Amino acid sequence: MRMLAMAMAAFGLTGTALAAGMLKPGDAFPAWRLTDQAGKEVSSTELAGTTYLLWFFPKALSPGCTKEGCTLRDNYTGFEKAGVQVLGVSFDAPATNAKFVKKDHFPFRLLSDTGKTLAVEVGAADSTHRLWARRISYLVGPDGKVLEAYPDVNPGAHAGQVLADLAKLHPAK
Secondary structure (H helix, E strand, C coil): CHHHHHHHHHCCCCCCCHHHCCCCCCCECCCCEEEECCCCEEEHHHHCCCEEEEEECCCCCCHHHHHHHHHHHHCHHHHHHCCEEEEEEECCCHHHHHHHHHHHCCCCEEEECCCCHHHHHHCCCCCCCCCCCCCCEEEECCCCEEEEEECCCCCCCHHHHHHHHHHHHCCCC
């Protein structure tokens, strides 16, 4: 068990990403351009004026990432009602992300950061040599600024946490 914990720590699969330079609420989210599972380019410019959740995940089709993706899928109507687009980001190729979307019937796009550039900029990776992205998320507002940063994501509870934060940010009138 101790060896497993040491291996997980070595690969960065546990712990907080705050030390890795995560952005904070109020920070401007960097401009980005990535490719989705269908091979289409998606950019921050395209999403300007909208609120979106960018969830970084380590590996398509893996158990924890499947759990997180399915929880986001199962709560997707809540995100739609709140006017929030959901976008996943990993280092996987678009074809691998396409398999993930098809297998688990995700209603949202999965983006490929194969160059790991965005991940390094936002603290999902400490270098481009990292094998997998850290499991972190950002809720980005219409002005391109971080509304909420999530350094310690619980795959099964993350969707509920984000929806609760959205309710606090935009209480019902």
